[in-house]
Each structure stands twice: as C-alpha cells, then as structure tokens.
Amino acid sequence: MPYEPTATLSGHTDSVRVLRFSPHGNYLASGGDDGLILVFSTDTWRMVAKIVNVSPVTALLWHSAFPKTIMCGFHSGAVVTICLDSGDRDVAGRKIWTDTFNGPIKCVTSHPFGKTFAIAHGGDVTLLDQTTISTWENLRKLPDPPEFSRNLPSPSVRATHFTRNDRIIVCYLDHGIVCWDLATLGVLWRIRPRTCNIGYSAISPDEKHLAVSNLFDGLDWYSFTEHKLSHSVPCPINLQNNVPIPVRFGADGGIIIVGGSSGNVRILDSMTAETMQTLSHDGDFIQALDYYTAEDVSTIATGVSELGTKTTVKIWKSVEEAVPQEFPPPGSREVPPPGSREVPPPGSRKVETKHRSYLQVVIPILTVLLATVYHLSVTGSQVALQEKFGARLSAWRGGESGPEVA
Structure with a gap:
C-alpha cells in the first residue's frame, strides 16, 4: 500500500528528536533540540499545544491510563509528567510530577499490561511503579550488563522494550542486547551484536524479532527464539554525519519504516527486507519517525534534522492502489458461461x-x-x-x- 504526503507541520526551530502518536491516534507530539514540545490534532493537523523547555527533548511517552498526559524526558536528565490543557495553543501544560536522573534521558517506556515504567538515563535503567498520576514507588535499578570483553567502555543505554511475559529487553551501545527478568532483575539471555555501536531499535508485534539500526552499514534483525542474528539489510549511511537511524514496525509487523542520513525514509517488507517504497526528503536527515494505523488507513510522521528554522514534520498517509479495469470493445457483448446467472447492474433491481x-x-x-x-x-x-x-x-x-x- 503506497504512501503519499498529506501535510507539512512547522513550529520547531531546531532538529526534531522524537515523534509520538497518542494511543488512539488523536494527537501527534513532537520534541526537538529547541526544547519545544508541540502537539498537533490529527484531524486538522492544527497545533493545539506548545510547551517550552530550556533543555532539548529526548524522549516522549503518551500515558495509556491518563488521557492527554505525556511523560517527557530531557537531555538535562529531567523527567516531567505533563497534563495538557485542551483547546489552547500556547499553554505551558500542568506539570504533575518531575524528577531528575543521572545522565541524559534516552527513552521512557511502559509495560503493556501494568503500571511499571522504565527510564533509561546515561548507562542505567531505572524501573518504577506508578500508583497515581503523581506518585511513584518501588524504584529499582537494573544491574550493569555483562561484558563481552574487558576493553568495552562504560555502558550506554540506547533503547528499552517491555514484553508481555514480564521481561525487559535493553539495547546498549557497545554491550549488545540483554533480556532481564522484571521479578528477579537477573539476566535471562543476551545477544552479541554483529557490529558495534547500536543505534535505535524496534520490537516486532509478535515479540519474536528485534530490528536494530547500527552505526556501521544498515539494519540488523535478531531472533528472540534463537538469540542470534537472523539477517542484515544494508542501508545508505552518510559516514561523515553518522547519526542513529530510527526504525519502527508497522501495526501487523508486515512492514518496517527506516529513517536515515541519506535524505530518504525506506519502507521495507519485514519478511524479505525488500524495499517497498522510498519517501523522499530532499537529502535531509531523518532522526525521528512514528507510525499509526486505524480503519485501514496508516499514517507515518517523519521529522527532519539540521535545518534550523526550516525544520518541519511531514505526514504521509496510505492510499489504495487503483485496480485496472478491462472494458470490452464497442459492439461486443460478453456471453456468460452455461449455468451462470447474470448479475444485474446496481439499481436495476429497484x-x-x-x-x-x-x-x-x-x-x-x-x-x-x-x-x-x-x-x-x-x-x-x-x-x-x-x-x-x-x-x-x-x-x-x-x-x-x-x-x-x-
């Protein structure tokens, strides 16, 4: 199903770092190096909220239990829960809860069935349980990951992924992929990556594979059942501007969307890794993207980097492919096969x-x-x-x- 551009959103004055659709797809939130969090209504793509901060925005998470509530992570190490005010554009939002962690916030994720959250900051992952919208308890931190060699630098977390069987997958820049048990905080298994320097990652909807962008030559698929590399796909990488590439699975796992530093976003078949479509961005860096689907219509949001006041977010929507129709030559009449019944045209029965x-x-x-x-x-x-x-x-x-x- 091809995608076509349908809207261009402005408002940021520096690179877009993160994009997130709300759980029901009513809103799109964007965070940038300019410290701005912009919220757009997906019905009209009008900006409905603008939140100003002094530190670059590095993580966004829509709360699944509380409507119009976002958990925001910043480069300063601060994490803020903000309840948006509806209707007004330039509102500061009501800050419900805030805390500061050691190191820049890399990502904020939540358990699909519970109230456990993971905050990745620097080289650590802190787990905490939410009791109300403004109170947290049972803070605990994952141990340092096991090393593959003694020459590795200090751990640096790149991404975290909860699974439905109470596990958390943590991707480290140099220490590979580690699966932790949430109850015991022990290591269940780990995968040594094909290349060093993991970028971003995405877990498949069936929780059997992990797609990882590396900072070397492209995209790697890892199997959770075999705990090893499944296959790799080369992606164009600008080695002079080697930045982490965002990846995101489609809702059913059939496609995977890959950003890049070569000016294009690629949509790949997740089974064959074949490129199904390329979304052109005129040579701009794409370091932020997100995906949402509802009622057979899929939407992709992509954010550009290094453009200053010309920074935009592009919206792409899926369109149905036209099915070619064959018409008989003039004067001809198609004879139905024996035993078949001719179906009358629409309205003829009336x-x-x-x-x-x-x-x-x-x-x-x-x-x-x-x-x-x-x-x-x-x-x-x-x-x-x-x-x-x-x-x-x-x-x-x-x-x-x-x-x-x-």
Whole structure:
C-alpha cells in the first residue's frame, strides 16, 4: 500500500528528536533540540499545544491510563509528567510530577499490561511503579550488563522494550542486547551484536524479532527464539554525519519504516527486507519517525534534522492502489458461461420492481375495460339482430310467405 504526503507541520526551530502518536491516534507530539514540545490534532493537523523547555527533548511517552498526559524526558536528565490543557495553543501544560536522573534521558517506556515504567538515563535503567498520576514507588535499578570483553567502555543505554511475559529487553551501545527478568532483575539471555555501536531499535508485534539500526552499514534483525542474528539489510549511511537511524514496525509487523542520513525514509517488507517504497526528503536527515494505523488507513510522521528554522514534520498517509479495469470493445457483448446467472447492474433491481408493481395495477384495469367493451359490442349486435328479424317476423305474420322461424 503506497504512501503519499498529506501535510507539512512547522513550529520547531531546531532538529526534531522524537515523534509520538497518542494511543488512539488523536494527537501527534513532537520534541526537538529547541526544547519545544508541540502537539498537533490529527484531524486538522492544527497545533493545539506548545510547551517550552530550556533543555532539548529526548524522549516522549503518551500515558495509556491518563488521557492527554505525556511523560517527557530531557537531555538535562529531567523527567516531567505533563497534563495538557485542551483547546489552547500556547499553554505551558500542568506539570504533575518531575524528577531528575543521572545522565541524559534516552527513552521512557511502559509495560503493556501494568503500571511499571522504565527510564533509561546515561548507562542505567531505572524501573518504577506508578500508583497515581503523581506518585511513584518501588524504584529499582537494573544491574550493569555483562561484558563481552574487558576493553568495552562504560555502558550506554540506547533503547528499552517491555514484553508481555514480564521481561525487559535493553539495547546498549557497545554491550549488545540483554533480556532481564522484571521479578528477579537477573539476566535471562543476551545477544552479541554483529557490529558495534547500536543505534535505535524496534520490537516486532509478535515479540519474536528485534530490528536494530547500527552505526556501521544498515539494519540488523535478531531472533528472540534463537538469540542470534537472523539477517542484515544494508542501508545508505552518510559516514561523515553518522547519526542513529530510527526504525519502527508497522501495526501487523508486515512492514518496517527506516529513517536515515541519506535524505530518504525506506519502507521495507519485514519478511524479505525488500524495499517497498522510498519517501523522499530532499537529502535531509531523518532522526525521528512514528507510525499509526486505524480503519485501514496508516499514517507515518517523519521529522527532519539540521535545518534550523526550516525544520518541519511531514505526514504521509496510505492510499489504495487503483485496480485496472478491462472494458470490452464497442459492439461486443460478453456471453456468460452455461449455468451462470447474470448479475444485474446496481439499481436495476429497484427499477424492475417499480415496473412490476405498475403492471400489477394496470393489467387488471385493462382486462376489465376490454371485457366491458367486448360485452357491449356483443350486446349491441344481438339487439340489432333482434330488431332485424323481429321486423321480418311481423311481415310474415302479416301474410307474406317465408320460412318458419323456430
């Protein structure tokens, strides 16, 4: 299903770092290096909220339990929960909860079935449970990941992914992919990456694969069942501006969207890794993207980098491919195969029904009229005959000879 550009959103004055659709797709939030958090309504793509901060925005998460509530992470290490005010454009938002962690916030994620959140900051992952919109408890931190060699630098977290079986997958820049048990905080398994320097990652909807962008040559697929590399796909990388490339799976896992530093966003078939479509961005860096689908319409949001006041967010929507129709040559008539029934065109049944109802009323009336005319004609003939023979009978009775009439 191809995608076409439908809207261009402005408002940022520096690179877009993160894009997130709300759980029901009503809003799109964007965060940038300018410290701005912009919220757009997806019905009209009008900006409905603008939140100004002093630190670059590095993480956004829409709260699944509280409407119009966003958890925001910043390069300063601050994490803020903001409840948006509806209707007004330039509102600061109401800050419900805030805390500061050690190191820049890399990402904020939540468990799909519970109230456990993970905040990745610097080289650490802190887990915490939410009791109300403004209170948290049971803060605990994951241990340092195991090392593949003694020469590795300090851990640096790139991404976290919760799974439905109470595990959390953590991707580290140099320490590979580690699966932790949420109950014991112990390591269940780990995967040594094909290349060093993991960028961004995305977990498949069935939680069996992880797509990872590396800072070397492209995209790697890892199997959670076999705990090893599945396959790799080369992606154009600008080595002079080697930046992390965002990746995102489609809703059903059939496609994966990949950003890049070469000016294009690629849509790949997740099974064959074949490029299905390329979304051109005129050579600009794409370091932020997100995906949402509803009612058979999919939407992709992409944000550009390094353009200053010309920074924009582009919206792409899926369109149905036109199915070519074959028409018979003029004067020809297609003969249906034996035993088949010809399907009438749309609306013909209504016309046929109207004609049938009309005939059901007119035919009886015509029948009565014809019978009446026939009766009158027959009756008139009989009267004429009676008058004619009656005159002759009178004449015969007057003495004229003639045949006897019985």
